[in-house]
Amino acid sequence: MPKAVVLGAAGGIGQPLALLLKANPLVTELSLYDIVNTPGVAADLSHISTPAKVQGFLPPDDGLKKTLIGADIVVIPAGVPRKPGMTRDDLFKINAGIVRDLATGIATTAPKAFVLVISNPVNSTVPIVAEVFKKHGVFDPKRLFGVTTLDVVRASTFVAEVLGDLSKAPSVTVPVVGGHSGVTIVPILSQSSHPLPSSFSSADLETLTKRVQFGGDEVVKAKDGAGSATLSMAYAGAEFATKVLKAINGEKGIIAPSYVHLAADSSGGDALKKEIGKDLDYFSTNIEIGPEGVARILPLGKLTDFEQGLVQAAVPELTTNIEKGVAFITSPKL
Ligand SMILES: NC(=O)C1=CN([C@@H]2O[C@H](COP(=O)(O)OP(=O)(O)OC[C@H]3O[C@@H](n4cnc5c(N)ncnc54)[C@H](O)[C@@H]3O)[C@@H](O)[C@H]2O)C=CC1
Numbered sequence: 001m002p003k004a005v006v007l008g009a010a011g012g013i014g015q016p017l018a019l020l021l022k023a024n025p026l027v028t029e030l031s032l033y034d035i036v037n038t039p040g041v042a043a044d045l046s047h048i049s050t051p052a053k054v055q056g057f058l059p060p061d062d063g064l065k066k067t068l069i070g071a072d073i074v075v076i077p078a079g080v081p082r083k084p085g086m087t088r089d090d091l092f093k094i095n096a097g098i099v100r101d102l103a104t105g106i107a108t109t110a111p112k113a114f115v116l117v118i119s120n121p122v123n124s125t126v127p128i129v130a131e132v133f134k135k136h137g138v139f140d141p142k143r144l145f146g147v148t149t150l151d152v153v154r155a156s157t158f159v160a161e162v163l164g165d166l167s168k169a170p171s172v173t174v175p176v177v178g179g180h181s182g183v184t185i186v187p188i189l190s191q192s193s194h195p196l197p198s199s200f201s202s203a204d205l206e207t208l209t210k211r212v213q214f215g216g217d218e219v220v221k222a223k224d225g226a227g228s229a230t231l232s233m234a235y236a237g238a239e240f241a242t243k244v245l246k247a248i249n250g251e252k253g254i255i256a257p258s259y260v261h262l263a264a265d266s267s268g269g270d271a272l273k274k275e276i277g278k279d280l281d282y283f284s285t286n287i288e289i290g291p292e293g294v295a296r297i298l299p300l301g302k303l304t305d306f307e308q309g310l311v312q313a314a315v316p317e318l319t320t321n322i323e324k325g326v327a328f329i330t331s332p333k334l
């Protein structure tokens with residue numbers, strides 16, 4: 001045990017993510033699926049002297065099914081990335097169908113697997129997976145995770161930069177809540193494990209908040225048409241996958257933010273809805289992960305007025321993104 005799967009494994013995120021999973025001693029089997037190049041990626045990784053047995057599959061001959069048989073954890077970075085000038089929602093047109101088809105494969109072959117969705121727009125692709133699973137009668141909200149870890153990783157790095165000491169970056173923790181696009185990304189900097197300097201003005205705070213919210217755009221701009229974050233995303237995806245793998249292995253007290261269905265823990269979810277002041281089905285917040293998936297949805301806790309405002313500003317876009325994802329499966333002709 002555990003078998004890990006990457007769908008979209010030949011891509012910019014998929015390859016380094018597969019490398020990091022191959023390097024993870026908790027993984028004993030690693031299956032890679034993409035519409036191109038997976039046999040080569042798998043052959044390459046299979047020479048690395050770590051325990052995981054690696055296989056690569058393509059669509060012909062039931063490749064998706066073969067990839068997914070016996071999967072414990074499935075990470076999905078399949079789909080197109082942004083180019084400058086695009087929003088994540090602009091990716092919906094192409095990625096919604098890709099994620100729907102992959103989710104159908106998981107629902108029919110590995111319905112009990114933990115599913116970690118990286119493909120954008122995450123605010124909508126996670127509801128798409130949920131609706132596909134519901135259609136197949138196998139939806140368990142505890143096992144579905146939108147990966148928002150890159151926002152958390154960025155917040156840690158940027159806070160360490162402000163503190164003038166990058167060596168602190170690995171130990172800085174900042175909850176990032178809401179969703180994964182622009183204003184729906186809400187860093188709770190007042191809860192940073194390492195307080196910001198007392199000289200930090202409200203204008204500085206606004207600038208830092210915007211940098212976390214639009215960190216993805218920084219990379220899209222710098223890559224200048226060649227895609228979006230891949231290496232930092234692979235790092236973040238591997239971090240989150242490792243937490244899930246540790247939880248599967250019975251390790252206690254694993255906490256990380258993730259974009260989840262709030263029915264995953266109905267009492268925690270209901271309390272969170274009260275804090276948000278809106279009956280949303282999905283939100284990213286700190287969760288405790290256990291061997292069965294989401295064990296607890298944790299409250300946002302004490303927010304400043306500024307952060308309360310950010311949460312409220314996230315709600316309309318999040319609501320639209322969720323509805324769009326749900327409708328893609330439940331009313332496909334709309
Ligand atoms: N959640 C997050 O924080 C982040 C999400 N992303 C998203 O991750 C996705 C992937 O990004 P990149 O790896 O940079 O893109 P990429 O284009 O380099 O790789 C995507 C891979 O998906 C594969 N693919 C396409 N259709 C497929 C299908 N039907 N089945 C299996 N594989 C398929 C492609 O062949 C390609 O190898 C994008 O949607 C991007 O926006 C990117 C960064 C951060």
Ligand SMILES: O=C([O-])CC(=O)C(=O)O
Pocket residue numbers: 081082088120150215216217219220228229
């Ligand atoms: O910006 C993008 O499109 C990719 C992404 O989600 C991120 O880097 O946070």
